[in-house]
Amino acid sequence: MASNIKKCPECGGINLILNKDRGEIICKDCGFVIEEKMVDFGQEWREFDHDQADKRRRTGAPMTYTKFDKGLGTDIGQKGDVYKLSGKERNKYFRLRKWQYRISTAIERNLKLALAELKRVGSYLKLPKSVEEESARIYTLAVQRGLVRGRSMESVVSGALYAACRRHEVPRTLDELSEASGIDKKEIGRTYRFVTRELGIRILPSNPVDYLPRFASALKLSAETQSKAVEILELAQKHELTSGRGPTGIAAASLYVAALINNEKRTQREVADIAGVTEVTIRNRYKELLKKLNLKDKIKTKKE
């Protein structure tokens, strides 16, 4: 705690004065300006009771796409002032209310359902909040563009989630999403492509490296093996072994090789199951890795 007390660097005094108006901290003893041009993040008003708080606060709850109206609901009022108006004006209000109701219910009812589903799948896959937000945004856009028509709501939700995962570099495989949402893998892939194309969302081809940590921990591999796998992967990318191949296959093969080198052998079967590819694919990638990267010697020396 003692180290937390600020001392004046000039004279060593501890009588520092915070001058909020000027944004400065000044040493009372020697007048040295320790910090200046500070930004005051506090509120500049005071609240003594709830009424005053309501009046003085200028912000509300944080805005979020995971609420169907981004957390900012506004209705055309029903009670109070309306009844002070008469005749025409009052009817106008009622008409507006009716229209707002009609417009909003169609889209919002859909959004409410979809976002509930989105959260369910998201939490099942243990996705970070940022990804949920992103996919909610994508879904909202899709609904507004009428892209859901003719497709099941669930599949579009899954597609949005998949896209969001990719963009945030926490890729989940289509299989995982399929399992979590109960939607056919092909269907998710289709809507994913459709939605991203229509919305002009640019997705980088997913990087095998992003899969490594998850696979590695699922296989209970050591951190060294994991970083070894990253090394191998980078080498592989230099030799252009990665383009055109499925990223999961490459990631799996790198892990498999890395495990061999570090004497943490896993069977091809185990690695394949977790990565969601077959042994054959791992074998093919594995073969290529050995050939191009001259890793054969390394494995042998370890074995001996």
Added chain:
DNA sequence: AAGACGAAAGTGGTTGA
């Protein structure tokens, strides 16, 4: 006996005419 390896045939998706 289990795991690794390889060949052959099948599948879904992309591409180019």
Added chain:
DNA sequence: TCAACAACTTTCGTCTT
């Protein structure tokens, strides 16, 4: 729109440890 094609899977038989 259709055929060719590459990547990946499935299946199955053989080899190694």
